[in-house]
Amino acid sequence: MSKVILITGASSGIGLETAVYLAKKKFIVYGCSRRLDRMQPIISAGGFALKLDVTNENEIINIVEHVIKIEKKIDVLWNNAGFGLWGAVEDISIDRAKYQFDVNLFGLARMTKEVLPHMRKKNSGLIINTSSVGGKIYTPLGSWYHSTKHAIEGWSDCLGFEVKKFGINISLLQPGMIVSEFGNIMLENLEKNSKKSPYHKLNQAMIRGLKKNIQNPIGSHPIVVAKCVEKIILSKNPKKRYLVGYGARLMLFVRGFFGDRIFELFLKAAGLKG
Numbered sequence: 001m002s003k004v005i006l007i008t009g010a011s012s013g014i015g016l017e018t019a020v021y022l023a024k025k026k027f028i029v030y031g032c033s034r035r036l037d038r039m040q041p042i043i044s045a046g047g048f049a050l051k052l053d054v055t056n057e058n059e060i061i062n063i064v065e066h067v068i069k070i071e072k073k074i075d076v077l078w079n080n081a082g083f084g085l086w087g088a089v090e091d092i093s094i095d096r097a098k099y100q101f102d103v104n105l106f107g108l109a110r111m112t113k114e115v116l117p118h119m120r121k122k123n124s125g126l127i128i129n130t131s132s133v134g135g136k137i138y139t140p141l142g143s144w145y146h147s148t149k150h151a152i153e154g155w156s157d158c159l160g161f162e163v164k165k166f167g168i169n170i171s172l173l174q175p176g177m178i179v180s181e182f183g184n185i186m187l188e189n190l191e192k193n194s195k196k197s198p199y200h201k202l203n204q205a206m207i208r209g210l211k212k213n214i215q216n217p218i219g220s221h222p223i224v225v226a227k228c229v230e231k232i233i234l235s236k237n238p239k240k241r242y243l244v245g246y247g248a249r250l251m252l253f254v255r256g257f258f259g260d261r262i263f264e265l266f267l268k269a270a271g272l273k274g
Ligand SMILES: NC(=O)c1ccc[n+]([C@@H]2O[C@H](COP(=O)([O-])OP(=O)(O)OC[C@H]3O[C@@H](n4cnc5c(N)ncnc54)[C@H](OP(=O)(O)O)[C@@H]3O)[C@@H](O)[C@H]2O)c1
Pocket: 008, 009, 010, 011, 012, 013, 014, 015, 032, 033, 034, 035, 036, 038, 052, 053, 054, 055, 080, 081, 082, 083, 084, 103, 130, 131, 132, 133, 134, 174, 175, 176, 177, 178, 179, 180, 181, 182, 183, 185, 219
């Protein structure tokens, strides 16, 4: 019987590419996001599209109920929805920072809490949480984004311990640079947050780099993530972490092997000077 896969953040980038890829492979795919119109390719590939804001508890309850009613199970939950709030700590209000956590961490936690009882009943299940290589490293002006991803790493490791005895696996996906709408949203946030900022030089270096990368994208095509997610789903004994895509291994290696000082020189060499 085909696996039932519930995916958040399925309207663009990594999530959309993977949802379409998996639906074409005859998995039963339910893609969720706020922009229903953007998920038409999932329906064309044989999957389903549901409207969901991961900050809305009622929508989450309804979606999980809906899928369980129809399919009687959820084999895989892939918590992928997220965005990057970039800007200096001084320039970002605590309310915006809380919203960043609400989407990236608490959204994922809400989905997980709603799906877990169904997986426990079946004594099986897989939850994939999209972290980032940024869950292990840091970049300038990314305090709030990186802290959500560092939090997802610790949160998922602890959860993995709790649910293992119920036959449930937790895996972390750690993408490097992947071509998607992520950079556009990051740039939009940074430009908004950096007006009248005392961190002008650093903001401008980052804005220039982002614009250059949007015009001539450096990064992997999201298909590399789709294939990696398929590998996790088909694995009998999934690993805790999957590094995937451009620069992920290199960035982790530079910080892990050489330490923070050399890592920061590496960031400066990439043009990120304050
Ligand atoms: N691209 C990269 O280089 C990269 C690297 C490391 C990690 N990641 C992570 O990969 C994940 C996917 O990002 P992406 O690169 O594919 O970016 P993307 O193209 O901007 O896609 C982000 C997805 O998240 C959804 N989303 C955002 N806020 C949401 C909310 N409140 N409720 C429900 N869905 C929401 C968006 O859907 P709607 O706006 O339609 O709701 C969209 O489908 C994110 O968690 C990101 O942190 C990306």
